[in-house]
Amino acid sequence: MKVVIVEDEQLAADALAVIVKRLRPQTEILSKIGSVEEAVQWFNLYQAPDLIFCDIHLSDGNSFEIFRQVTINCPVIFTTAYNQYAIEAFKVNSIDYLLKPIKPEDVALALKKYESQQRPVPQDMSQLQQVKSRFLVKQGQVIKTIPVEDVSYFWAEDGVVFLFTRQGKRFIINYTLDQLEEQLDKTVYFRANRQLIVHIHAVQEVHSYFKGRLTLQLHPALDKEVIISRSKASEFKLWLDM
Incomplete structure (x- = not known):
């Protein structure tokens, strides 16, 4: 556009x-x-x-x-x-x-x-882009679904994407962050960097960092440093204020 x-x-x-x-x-x-x-x-x-x-x-x-x-x-x-x-x-x-x-x-x-x-009206429901409402995950031999509102953030590392719940549980999912970004509600999810998509309820604290960047404290806690670049900092602040 x-x-x-x-x-x-x-x-x-x-x-x-x-x-x-x-x-x-x-x-x-x-x-x-x-x-x-x-x-x-x-x-x-x-x-x-x-x-x-x-x-x-x-x-x-x-x-x-x-x-x-x-x-x-x-x-x-x-x-x-x-x-x-x-x-x-x-x-x-x-x-x-x-x-x-x-x-x-x-x-x-x-x-x-x-x-x-x-856009023309789709001829069938399969043509409509759906906002993701739940995720299928595997826990041992058990397959279960997790509602999207229970997801705190998605973290990508070494080619694997992990889903973290509000309760701090972690699951591997078969999506890339790019795919997730297209399917999640952008009013409550933000693509913080190349490794993280975070839900608004998971952002506990935001701290100023040098060179105009920001660092995030998440809940549940992530044992990694979460940094938002200077170029994305203004966009992130606007998203927080939606």
Whole structure:
């Protein structure tokens, strides 16, 4: 998915980009645009993206002026601190209207609305991507299932992925972390690094580490150092605050 963000506050634009990338990691942010004039120039020069996030009050005027000057046919999600523009917003391809401060859960719902309008309805249930609800594990000669809500984290080591429960039990599962990341609810699970996917309830403490990194204290405790890189630290903090 290719996205353009029209927002005149740089910090707000950056924060929104982080939220979108966290929710949809494959998203490409084509541009962050801060004014009506710049937006008109951009949309005259380049092909429209798949989706636009657009603030209404920009540094040089109202963003509806963009749509009066340029024909834009892609969907738009408006972001604003004011609620009086909703009717006008829905006249210009708007699929949602988010009030500031923007919350990750609101963006998640808006993206789902966008995606539901873009994809064809599956012909059968087998075509629907399912969020994982339980895991099949083996304990000795016994095969059992563990509900996903009982999983504290997944840890990968030497090519093996372990599932750790809230009770501190450990099981080997036949998934890679990449596969798990696609099947788990991203509002409660976070890919901390190449070795760990952690559930929100397992994060006991977060400590600042040198060079902008973070370290985590988990429950149940893991006898490994858990470090979140500087590049992921902001994304992790946003996830904690969802």
